[in-house]
Amino acid sequence: MSSNDTLQRLHEVIESRRGGDPDKSYVARLFHKGTDTILKKVGEEAVETVMAGKDGDRTKIIYETADLWFHSLVALAHFGLSPADVLQELERREGLSGLEEFAARKAQQREHKEGS
Numbered sequence: 001m002s003s004n005d006t007l008q009r010l011h012e013v014i015e016s017r018r019g020g021d022p023d024k025s026y027v028a029r030l031f032h033k034g035t036d037t038i039l040k041k042v043g044e045e046a047v048e049t050v051m052a053g054k055d056g057d058r059t060k061i062i063y064e065t066a067d068l069w070f071h072s073l074v075a076l077a078h079f080g081l082s083p084a085d086v087l088q089e090l091e092r093r094e095g096l097s098g099l100e101e102f103a104a105r106k107a108q109q110r111e112h113k114e115g116s
């Protein structure tokens with residue numbers, strides 16, 4: 001089973017919680033609370049992942065990254081997106097050097113600035 005399947009399956013579970021009982025489902029509770037709560041959780045989990053990295057604790061890094069991915073999936077669903085959308089973007093970037101992409105983006109920004 002691929003990791004894409006896991007993300008897609010989790011996405012489907014998350015979607016199934018939409019409009020569910022906030023007392024019975026954590027995801028339903030997040031949806032019920034709305035944008036600010038969902039985004040706040042993503043921010044918190046990102047910070048906790050950074051802290052785990054600073055501690056150099058591999059088990060904690062995995063645990064906190066799982067929390068971060070999970071809450072990111074909730075945020076994507078909240079905005080009508082799915083892991084497939086993000087995977088598609090990562091696939092588009094495959095083989096594209098990050099440094100070349102950065103240089104191309106900066107050149108484009110310079111052209112845009114000069115043109116305006």
Ligand SMILES: N=c1c2ncn([C@@H]3O[C@H](COP(=O)(O)OP(=O)(O)OP(=O)(O)O)[C@@H](O)[C@H]3O)c2ncn1[C@@H]1O[C@H](COP(=O)(O)O)[C@@H](O)[C@H]1O
Pocket residue numbers: 010013014017024025026027028044066067070
């Ligand atoms: N993968 C997860 C998952 N990861 C983390 N969490 C919850 O996310 C919350 C994270 O909270 P924090 O770590 O920030 O801790 P906290 O409880 O807020 O407390 P503090 O640390 O802030 O004091 C916890 O309540 C976790 O249980 C998750 N809750 C659900 N899922 C998946 O979502 C599915 C649906 O869940 P329900 O909607 O609850 O049925 C589950 O079957 C799982 O597959």
